[in-house]
Amino acid sequence: MSATPVVFEPVATPKTSGRSETVYFAIRNRKLVVGLSITLALLLFALIGPAFARHGPLVYGGDLSWAPTTRSSHWFGTTLLGQDVYAQFVQGLRLAFIVGTLGGGIAAIVAMLVGFVAGYRGGIVDEVLNMLTNVVLVIPTFALLLVIAAYLQVRGIMTESVFIGITSWPWAARAIRAQTFSLVSREFVDMARLSGRRNLRIIFQEIAPNMSSYLFMMFILLFGGAILIATTLDFIGLGPSNTISLGMMMQLSVQNAALQLHLWWWFLPPGLALMALVGSLYVMNVGLDEIFNPKLRQL
Amino acid sequence: MSLQVDDLCVYYRSLAGDVKAVDGVSLEVHDGEIMGLAGESGCGKSTLGKALIKLDTRMRWVDGHVTLDGRELPVWDDAAMNDRRYADVSLVPQYAMSALNPTRKLGRMARELLESRGLDFAPVKPELVRRLELVGLEQSVLDLYPIEMSGGMKQRFVLVLSTLLNPSLLIADEITSALDVSTQKAVAEMLVGFRDREFIKSAIMITHDLSILSQVANTILVMYAGKLAEKASTETIVEAPRHPYTRMLIGTLPEVGVRFADRRLAGIKGRPPSLLNPPEGCRFRDRCPLATARCAIEPPYRSCGDGHLVACWEAAA
Amino acid sequence: MLTLDHVSVRYKIGTFGGGSLLAVDDVSFSVERGSVLSLIGESGSGKSTIGRSILRLVPAQSGRITFDGVDVSTLHRRELKEYYRHVQGVFQDPFSSFNPIYKADHVFATVREGFFPGLADRDWRRKIEQALEAVSLTPADVLGKYPHQLSGGQLQRLLVARALLLDIDVLVADEIISMLDASTRIEVLNLLGDLKARGLAIVFITHDLSLGNYISDETVILKKGRVVEAGPTPEVYGHPEDDYTRALLAAVPHLGRRWT
Numbered sequence: 026m027s028a029t030p031v032v033f034e035p036v037a038t039p040k041t042s043g044r045s046e047t048v049y050f051a052i053r054n055r056k057l058v059v060g061l062s063i064t065l066a067l068l069l070f071a072l073i074g075p076a077f078a079r080h081g082p083l084v085y086g087g088d089l090s091w092a093p094t095t096r097s098s099h100w101f102g103t104t105l106l107g108q109d110v111y112a113q114f115v116q117g118l119r120l121a122f123i124v125g126t127l128g129g130g131i132a133a134i135v136a137m138l139v140g141f142v143a144g145y146r147g148g149i150v151d152e153v154l155n156m157l158t159n160v161v162l163v164i165p166t167f168a169l170l171l172v173i174a175a176y177l178q179v180r181g182i183m184t185e186s187v188f189i190g191i192t193s194w195p196w197a198a199r200a201i202r203a204q205t206f207s208l209v210s211r212e213f214v215d216m217a218r219l220s221g222r223r224n225l226r227i228i229f230q231e232i233a234p235n236m237s238s239y240l241f242m243m244f245i246l247l248f249g250g251a252i253l254i255a256t257t258l259d260f261i262g263l264g265p266s267n268t269i270s271l272g273m274m275m276q277l278s279v280q281n282a283a284l285q286l287h288l289w290w291w292f293l294p295p296g297l298a299l300m301a302l303v304g305s306l307y308v309m310n311v312g313l314d315e316i317f318n319p320k321l322r323q324l
Numbered sequence: 325m326s327l328q329v330d331d332l333c334v335y336y337r338s339l340a341g342d343v344k345a346v347d348g349v350s351l352e353v354h355d356g357e358i359m360g361l362a363g364e365s366g367c368g369k370s371t372l373g374k375a376l377i378k379l380d381t382r383m384r385w386v387d388g389h390v391t392l393d394g395r396e397l398p399v400w401d402d403a404a405m406n407d408r409r410y411a412d413v414s415l416v417p418q419y420a421m422s423a424l425n426p427t428r429k430l431g432r433m434a435r436e437l438l439e440s441r442g443l444d445f446a447p448v449k450p451e452l453v454r455r456l457e458l459v460g461l462e463q464s465v466l467d468l469y470p471i472e473m474s475g476g477m478k479q480r481f482v483l484v485l486s487t488l489l490n491p492s493l494l495i496a497d498e499i500t501s502a503l504d505v506s507t508q509k510a511v512a513e514m515l516v517g518f519r520d521r522e523f524i525k526s527a528i529m530i531t532h533d534l535s536i537l538s539q540v541a542n543t544i545l546v547m548y549a550g551k552l553a554e555k556a557s558t559e560t561i562v563e564a565p566r567h568p569y570t571r572m573l574i575g576t577l578p579e580v581g582v583r584f585a586d587r588r589l590a591g592i593k594g595r596p597p598s599l600l601n602p603p604e605g606c607r608f609r610d611r612c613p614l615a616t617a618r619c620a621i622e623p624p625y626r627s628c629g630d631g632h633l634v635a636c637w638e639a640a641a
Numbered sequence: 642m643l644t645l646d647h648v649s650v651r652y653k654i655g656t657f658g659g660g661s662l663l664a665v666d667d668v669s670f671s672v673e674r675g676s677v678l679s680l681i682g683e684s685g686s687g688k689s690t691i692g693r694s695i696l697r698l699v700p701a702q703s704g705r706i707t708f709d710g711v712d713v714s715t716l717h718r719r720e721l722k723e724y725y726r727h728v729q730g731v732f733q734d735p736f737s738s739f740n741p742i743y744k745a746d747h748v749f750a751t752v753r754e755g756f757f758p759g760l761a762d763r764d765w766r767r768k769i770e771q772a773l774e775a776v777s778l779t780p781a782d783v784l785g786k787y788p789h790q791l792s793g794g795q796l797q798r799l800l801v802a803r804a805l806l807l808d809i810d811v812l813v814a815d816e817i818i819s820m821l822d823a824s825t826r827i828e829v830l831n832l833l834g835d836l837k838a839r840g841l842a843i844v845f846i847t848h849d850l851s852l853g854n855y856i857s858d859e860t861v862i863l864k865k866g867r868v869v870e871a872g873p874t875p876e877v878y879g880h881p882e883d884d885y886t887r888a889l890l891a892a893v894p895h896l897g898r899r900w901t
Contacts (some may be wrong), residue, residue: 505848539900581854
């Protein structure tokens with residue numbers, strides 16, 4: 026391509042600094058405010074809630090299938106097996122955040138490593154990493170987890186998080202690789218090379234910070250995705266074997282015919298909480314996109 | 325009279341206020357005329373071009389009227405303009421050749437464009453093919469994807485497509501800027517050819533390149549910082565410009581064979597003023613070697629000869 | 642001083658690098674101190690690739706690039722860094738050459754880290770002021786600002802100043818004025834002319850023939866990776882021997898002369 030047309034020269038206008046502009050748009054963006062509030066509210070509940078539970082989540086009590094508020098200590102009622110729904114709920118909520126952070130975090134780290142290296146180096150390294158990404162993408166995770174479940178006697182939340190982390194990174198790696206490709210072709214990378222900078226430093230000092238908003242939004246998606254995957258695994262019985270989570274609550278309630286028995290307090294709270302949590306995360310993400318991308322901003 | 329613009333003001337909204345990109349512009353383009361709209365980046369020429377067709381959602385019409393072939397163009401109303409676009413006034417936007425949908429074959433793109441205007445593709449296709457052959461493109465290009473064509477080929481295709489319905493006015497925004505010098509010549513001559521064959525009645529060619537305008541334009545209009553500086557026939561602008569900005573701009577173009585060792589060309593020091601809060605008086609004052617105290621009052625844009633308009637106290641004297 | 646000997650550059654394309662594209666085909670020329678050599682060609686002519694291979698940003702498959710007698714295609718790490726003390730580049734898009742999230746002087750800081758690690762703050766500041774003065778920029782106007790707060794002309798001059806910090810011998814200027822306005826273009830070009838007078842060798846890559854004529858002493862015309870014509874600028878422009886050169890010269894729009 027020969028010379029592209031002349032660039033629009035920014036005239037000497039007094040410009041607000043980048044950061045305060047972002048804050049200005051952030052406060053005005055309803056999606057971000059609503060999404061963030063709901064997420065933070067649930068997080069607060071998950072942190073403080075368990076302190077108020079009168080019973081342990083897995084303890085079989087004497088009161089079976091009581092609706093909420095019929096017994097003063099069981100605010101959310103009890104299950105068919107006499108367990109306190111409130112205690113299970115707050116425990117499950119806490120686990121949701123843990124699996125989201127761990128699972129999403131591990132996936133994010135692997136995606137960044139693979140994506141940055143593939144995008145920066147290109148060539149044969151890129152081809153190999155691409156193959157790896159594609160292989161992991163098509164592995165049937167359920168089948169893999171069934172095999173693992175058969176061999177591990179006890180599976181905790183850690184195992185589940187790690188498993189989710191190492192199987193859900195491919196799409197994020199692809200996206201990061203694509204972004205890195207476009208940044209690598211920018212001339213400031215060449216400038217850094219002409220200053221004798223080493224490749225790794227260029228990736229972490231020049232390229233990654235440029236994508237910081239993108240990486241942040243990616244983490245939120247991985248976080249929400251990890252929670253969803255964990256719930257699905259729990260629901261079909263592949264969840265952690267030593268604790269209770271929101272997905273497992275729903276699984277148990279369906280197994281024990283809660284729908285037919287009208288024990289709505291058993292499956293409705295976990296279902297609504299999951300919907301609220303994951304939904305608010307995605308809404309928050311859309312809001313963040315509008316804030317970070319100047320072209321989408323409403324004036 | 326093909327096009328008449330009266331005191332047009334178009335601003336951009338921004339956090340810090342209104343950017344007065346086009347601030348009181350009046351002009352006329354006659355049938356058969358190719359008018360060159362020249363200026364540097366940020367002067368408002370692209371904004372003016374796009375304002376005539378109302379195709380940018382960020383700009384805000386503030387004042388002024390535009391009349392095309394005796395009928396008013398509703399340049400403040402996006403929906404009302406839709407009927408006039410493409411049929412009466414058409415645009416080849418900047419970076420047009422990069423804006424072709426990469427997933428569409430060209431023939432399909434042309435068909436979708438016409439159908440979106442409520443026209444059948446089949447009766448128009450023979451004319452499309454005829455015009456493509458006129459500019460040196462074979463009928464087979466309709467089966468190609470944009471990526472399979474060179475920059476020059478894409479630009480020629482876009483030009484043909486934009487003028488298919490014989491619009492009265494064509495606005496060509498930097499159509500030669502990203503091209504090699506031999507393709508530039510071909511595309512510029514194509515524009516003239518379209519006018520000669522009456523595919524278009526008149527054209528406004530927006531560019532920063534005065535040399536190209538000197539080859540194909542009938543009149544040249546020079547813009548600076550949102551306002552008009554000078555307008556005259558091409559010969560006059562090239563040989564006897566009166567506005568100091570036009571003169572200095574011409575001075576930055578090396579004539580045939582001028583070399584650094586023999587004669588240093590002079591640039592224009594400084595930068596254009598901010599359009600957020602433009603200064604009072606003549607906007608070129610800070611950079612002008614002829615500026616006097618009188619220039620604190622904005623000079624009127626008025627005639628100083630046959631079809632020659634200038635906005636400068638010193639020049640009109 | 643800088644010599645290219647039958648240099649060819651091939652790009653690998655396709656899956657696993659199966660296909661290849663010959664971007665530069667057997668190109669030879671040399672640049673001397675205190676002179677400007679223009680590489681002129683249209684898109685796809687390979688002129689930018691030659692510039693990048695001189696700067697060791699792309700590898701050359703055959704031929705030699707020698708600087709003061711040393712073959713630069715074999716240099717690694719420390720020796721390559723040493724080479725960059727003598728040869729630097731400035732590219733076409735000023736807004737792409739700066740990382741938008743850092744202030745513009747980040748490029749100076751990178752140079753300091755790489756080449757002047759032990760230098761005292763006061764000495765470094767003086768060096769910067771001298772370099773900025775050489776490119777006619779006022780320190781107060783450009784230091785501490787983000788790239789989007791500066792104009793294209795200022796940014797390009799900052800990049801030349803960055804190169805001057807290193808006391809270089811050769812500057813590769815790849816279309817550095819194509820994205821600038823007409824009024825700033827001439828100022829940057831005149832700056833190059835002044836640097837040439839001080840002994841710098843400049844490889845001026847451009848597609849603009851009139852500006853090539855204005856500034857250069859030697860001209861090389863490229864077409865599809867091959868050298869079509871080369872020689873002193875007045876010769877090439879005044880008495881072109883090749884048809885391609887003649888066609889190019891005929892297509893250039895000049896103010897005082899109509900296209901035939």
